[in-house]
Amino acid sequence: MMQTLETFLAVAEQVAYEATGEHLNDLQRMILLESWQAPKKTYEQIAREHNYSGNYIQQVAAPRLWRLFSEALGQKVTKFNVRSVLERHVVAQSTTHNPDRNCVLTNFKGSVSTTSLEYPTGSVPIDSPFYVQRSIQESLCYQNVLQPSSLIRIKAPRQMGKTSLMLRILAYAKTTEMQTVTLNFQQVEKAILADLHKLLRWFCTCITQKLKLTPQLATYWDNDIGSKMSCTLYMEGYLLEEISSPLVLALEEVSELFEYPAIAQEFFTMLRTWHEHSKTDSTWQKLRLILVQSTEPYIHLNVNQSPFNLGVEVALTPFTTEQVESLIDLHNLQLSTHQIQQLMHLLQGHPFLTRWTLYYLAQFQHSFEEMMAIAVTDAGIYHDHLHRHLGILQRYPELREALLQVLNATEPVELEQVKAFKLYSMGLVKLAGNQVMITCDLYRQYFRGRC
Template sequence: MIDRLSSSRRKRGVVLSSHGWQRLQAAEHLSALRENLGRPYTLEQLSDRTGLSNNTLTKVRHRQKPVDYPTLEAYFQAFGLAIATDDYLSQDNDRSASVLTHLQQTPLKGQLELDSPFYIYRPPAEKLCNDEVFTPGALIRIKAPRQFGKTSLMARILSHAEDRGLRTAAISLQLADNRIFTDLDQFLRWFCAMVARALGLPTELEERWDSLFGGSYSCSDYFETYLLPADPSPLLLVLDEVNVVFNYPHIAADFFGMLRAWYEQGKHGGVNRELWQRLRLVIVHSTEAYLPLNLHQSPFNVGLSIELSCFNLDRVKELTLRYGLSSENAYAETLLNLVGGHPYLTQLALFDLSQRPIEPKEFTQTAIAPDSIFSSHLRQQLACLEQDPELLNAMKQTLLTPEGALLHPTQAFKLQGLGLVSFQNQRALPSCNLYRAYFSQVLK
């Protein structure tokens, strides 16, 4: 049986987190450019600068064995950095125990709290987004399959912006009822009302909306004459789940064309350019826009593109440590092989493993059992497929084609948005062994 952390075997020390390692590397690189003719520092140079031995520096940089906190602090201070709590992982049992207590009732679900010890940084996504929101007229596109951490990243971008004086409004298009999508004018009025409410402003649609000019014009005018001038601070507007609009082509083309026009106003506009530069737009979606949008009217080919990836082995190891599990290599390799680094499935698995002693091999063998930790998620994915016969057939085709299936783009995008497939040379394959095993069994 794999050993766990216990009060009888205390493991003191800290290990650099992915976030801390990113910060340290960035500071080292900048210092090397300024002070070392652009050449990376050698261990000997780092030792002279930090006062740490070559052996200790190697231990810190490999992020496998713990060091004491003052050692890590000295390394950071040598490059002008103040160490923060998310720069390191504590391997003290008391902290691990408190983490496990936090999770004893239910596994993590949905957006992770800003101070959650289970949020894993995926550099450079966080830094790129946090920097870009301060660019006048910025547009950021965040794309990833469902349950990949888009909303948790979005929350951190919003918090970062609010701390630095930006106004913020986050609108989930999933909250709109079906009737809202009846026509463009109604949808855009709902959209404007939601933004005004998020900003704590009166709606004022009756006074400011003129359907004679069309919904897109009225919506743009509402922003230009009311929402943007209401405060001199820039406005960060985050639109979550915009892929919902893909299902309504009679609305999507005009809505996305309007967003693109706003971006162009901020970049190349005339008299009102400075006003539109106050708008910083973040579009969050789980699939590609498979609509036939005009190249010059689409917001999906401009701005900063961020695509959240699966966890790699190092990040799964780091999360394993955060759940208080020792022998992280064995757990991480098993989980990566089973769920392919899928962020939500990795969290589910580690929660389960933190609650009961079980060997990695046994965990894998029972992964698709009716009472497994994954059963509810797998049934939900199956239900999504069963609602769309074409999507169901596309998944069957993927399972039956070992070299990967060539799917119609619409079905390929939808399966990718559900996180069920990944692509190699444009061919669709099950995104992880868990999905391959489960759907091979239920879709015989």
């Protein structure tokens, strides 16, 4: 039986490579990853969470992937049975009398267990040796979350490690007998995000369920006083009264609300009010907030009504050279000082791209020179990551034009605030005061000829 996601993906990788001579791409791995999870998500949900077209995944990418495995394994494979089919394949290969195939399987299984490589996708597991500590920031968060009425704001572009840090703060909070709840605003349907009444009822219902309490919205919700006050009374009079220990409420991707300015204004004003209440009210002091955002607020929020100028701000930065060198050692790779400098110049310590590079070099044993030779092309190992960004730029011409302005400049440039913050949230630019500049040479080289 395959007990880990890493083994499952590695077996799938070998089957695909033996059948086609090509490695799985990022989208295929993402579909496989979601197929491992239970309960299974729809293709539309998968597409929405990973910024892909639902039609493309459902009608093209997924059927092509299942056809590949069906032909390679000689039986029909779907997202519902791929795990069990691959498990039977491993058993069958281990008992075959074909010495060549036995050798392949033995070497494959040995490489997975010996190197203990961890496929770099999503947040880094709590017990992972591949997590790069940010000691000063983590210590600050651990100290702060223990304080009554604390508010922590984690800010960075996507794939910079926000969720990984958040998970560690929550894990630390649990060791002190606190209760924790996480809500991700990327998982909320647009119809709910666009309606304050629906959003706040979703908000209250999710927290209630995650605390394993019985929903009591009918008791507290009153149209005459409005959704915001109803939500506040529900939190104060029911949820916080029912729990005996502090609650750490982590809200991921709150930047999603910036697309709905009127809703965002009401919601964030409510959070600000809760935080202010907690300074004098013992009930509200049970609530500690963590806000995780991919960008600065690019909507107008009154300074006295916004939670984004309160509490402790933690802005995650790229990996340093020393942190990258530590990861290189963990992957048992031997890179020269010059090669490390090349990698830093290309990626500027981008956490996800750095880990993906080292995983690729260690798992597939390609040379650094081979990888670098095609890194900024559509045949390189970053092609799925780059294509995803390119797809967004093609859907939003105003962002493409803004990025082109950055690419054509030799110095930091000033962009319209909304465009600058959206490009920042994608990770394509970094902020330098009121100006921006391209994040790394990978983006500079790839997008210069495509924008």
